[in-house]
Amino acid sequence: MQYALLIYGEDGRWETFSKEEQEAMTQEYMAIGMSPQTKSGADLGELSKATTVRVKDGKTVTMDGPFAETKEYLGGFYLVECDNLDDAIEIAGRIPAARTGGAIEVRPVVEH
Amino acid sequence: MVPRNGIRRTPEQSPDVLHAGVASERLGRIFREEWGRVLASLMGVLGDFELAEDALQDAVAAALERWPADGVPANPAAWLVATARNRAIDRIRRERTLAHKTGLLQRLAELEPAPNEEDPLPDERLSLIFTCCHPALAPEAQVGLTLRAVGGLTTAEIARAFLVPERTMAQRLVRAKHKVRDAGIPFRVPPEHLLAERLGAVLAVVYLIFNEGYAATSADELVRGDLCEEALRLAKLLSILLPDEPEALGLLALMLFHDSRRAARTSPEGTLVLLEEQDRALWNRAEIAEGERVLARACKAGPRGLYRLQAEIASVHAHTQQPELTDWRRIVELYDELVVLAPSPVVELNRAAAVAMADGLRRGLSLIDRIEGLDDYYLLHAARADLLRRDGRRAEAAASYRRAIDLATNPVERSFFERRLAEVR
Numbered sequence: 440m441q442y443a444l445l446i447y448g449e450d451g452r453w454e455t456f457s458k459e460e461q462e463a464m465t466q467e468y469m470a471i472g473m474s475p476q477t478k479s480g481a482d483l484g485e486l487s488k489a490t491t492v493r494v495k496d497g498k499t500v501t502m503d504g505p506f507a508e509t510k511e512y513l514g515g516f517y518l519v520e521c522d523n524l525d526d527a528i529e530i531a532g533r534i535p536a537a538r539t540g541g542a543i544e545v546r547p548v549v550e551h
Numbered sequence: 552m553v554p555r556n557g558i559r560r561t562p563e564q565s566p567d568v569l570h571a572g573v574a575s576e577r578l579g580r581i582f583r584e585e586w587g588r589v590l591a592s593l594m595g596v597l598g599d600f601e602l603a604e605d606a607l608q609d610a611v612a613a614a615l616e617r618w619p620a621d622g623v624p625a626n627p628a629a630w631l632v633a634t635a636r637n638r639a640i641d642r643i644r645r646e647r648t649l650a651h652k653t654g655l656l657q658r659l660a661e662l663e664p665a666p667n668e669e670d671p672l673p674d675e676r677l678s679l680i681f682t683c684c685h686p687a688l689a690p691e692a693q694v695g696l697t698l699r700a701v702g703g704l705t706t707a708e709i710a711r712a713f714l715v716p717e718r719t720m721a722q723r724l725v726r727a728k729h730k731v732r733d734a735g736i737p738f739r740v741p742p743e744h745l746l747a748e749r750l751g752a753v754l755a756v757v758y759l760i761f762n763e764g765y766a767a768t769s770a771d772e773l774v775r776g777d778l779c780e781e782a783l784r785l786a787k788l789l790s791i792l793l794p795d796e797p798e799a800l801g802l803l804a805l806m807l808f809h810d811s812r813r814a815a816r817t818s819p820e821g822t823l824v825l826l827e828e829q830d831r832a833l834w835n836r837a838e839i840a841e842g843e844r845v846l847a848r849a850c851k852a853g854p855r856g857l858y859r860l861q862a863e864i865a866s867v868h869a870h871t872q873q874p875e876l877t878d879w880r881r882i883v884e885l886y887d888e889l890v891v892l893a894p895s896p897v898v899e900l901n902r903a904a905a906v907a908m909a910d911g912l913r914r915g916l917s918l919i920d921r922i923e924g925l926d927d928y929y930l931l932h933a934a935r936a937d938l939l940r941r942d943g944r945r946a947e948a949a950a951s952y953r954r955a956i957d958l959a960t961n962p963v964e965r966s967f968f969e970r971r972l973a974e975v976r
Contacts, residue, residue: 523737525737547734
């Protein structure tokens with residue numbers, strides 16, 4: 440089964456870590472990204488770069504900022520291939536954001 | 552004690568048939584006993600609760616047709632698995648898409664019926680329990696699914712026991728079953744590194760079922776008493792499937808001690824009777840003896856845990872003939888350990904109450920007044936009120952009883968506090 444591991448955290452939290460901490464965590468993110476179970480993933484960067492798009496009456500409306508104004512926002516994700524939910528939870532538990540005030544939402548990918 | 556009706560826990564569609572007198576009480580008992588084991592076997596192959604349950608219900612319906620005439624097979628569980636397997640194959644051929652079909656049918660083909668009908672089925676109920684109590688399911692869903700799948704209770708029975716509309720419970724169960732299938736919750740006993748944590752979740756579910764039954768109000772006493780028995784049945788099953796887990800044994804011992812007092816806990820009028828005032832002749836001696844045996848096994852199996860410590864406390868009470876002979880010193884010592892092992896304000900409160908009995912009321916009261924975070928917990932005010940009442944401080948006791956009455960939700964307990972309030976006024 441495939442699972443999306445959605446990484447939620449507080450905007451600006453990353454900047455509060457020291458250079459060494461950032462370095463160490465980046466290594467961890469890279470390691471998860473390169474593990475054989477990981478199919479793809481992305482770092483979605485800063486929230487200030489987000490643009491929200493809607494189409495109303497055939498007209499495209501774009502807005503600066505994220506879809507929802509919440510404290511915790513989606514900062515990145517991994518797409519992983521696992522035998523079961525327990526294995527996906529285990530990978531989620533290794534993501535640095537999970538232990539630094541953020542949270543990982545584990546979502547099974549629907550097969551069509 | 553509520554007499555147990557043999558037809559209580561039958562599959563969803565069969566009660567009408569059973570009431571019509573088609574099946575004997577004996578058949579009902581067989582279905583109840585075998586439900587969890589047969590469902591576990593089917594789940595192991597299908598990994599889908601709805602498919603497994605539908606197939607099992609088909610098999611039960613077939614058994615109700617055949618068994619009264621042909622006689623009950625030597626190995627009813629094996630018969631039910633074999634029949635359910637064939638019904639599942641029919642259902643899959645009819646309903647599933649091709650890609651989905653091939654995998655499932657392949658696995659079903661591997662589920663050969665036992666070559667010799669006498670052969671016992673491999674028992675996969677432990678996997679079933681761990682799946683039902685997976686932490687990715689909401690606690691109330693874990694409880695409902697465990698009672699339905701392992702205990703074989705009907706949705707209506709579970710809904711009644713938890714005082715929710717049947718529709719609500721049905722939706723809750725369906726959502727949980729779909730999540731097990733679609734989120735890939737594994738059907739297995741967790742590997743070693745997850746076992747301790749997951750077993751904790753299983754034991755919590757069993758204890759929650761027991762407490763739901765134990766906090767019974769007189770109006771629905773019948774269903775609720777059955778919940779205590781169901782929790783005991785689950786704990787006994789765990790003690791057989793996991794014979795060396797000290798906490799599984801500790802929980803069983805604890806519940807046996809509590810359950811031994813069930814008949815003495817309410818008066819004939821349905822009012823609450825506190826431990827101190829209970830007629831100890833009504834305590835169930837056989838259950839106390841069994842609790843003691845299980846506790847001894849728990850002590851041999853490993854180090855002290857949360858449940859075993861509480862069982863040891865309950866054991867002190869169980870062996871005290873008169874309340875004034877209670878060894879409160881020993882109970883305080885056990886609570887001292889519990890506070891270290893599982894620190895929480897509720898444990899502190901219980902310890903404070905024991906200290907009051909061992910070292911004096913004032914000492915207990917001052918400990919209670921130092922507890923933080925339980926201002927809205929009715930039992931804190933009830934315990935405080937009780938100590939103040941014993942100390943002769945009637946006005947203060949009355950104030951605390953009033954607070955307990957405001958916060959309590961169980962009508963039996965509330966009316967008890969009201970009686971006490973009337974006494975101190």
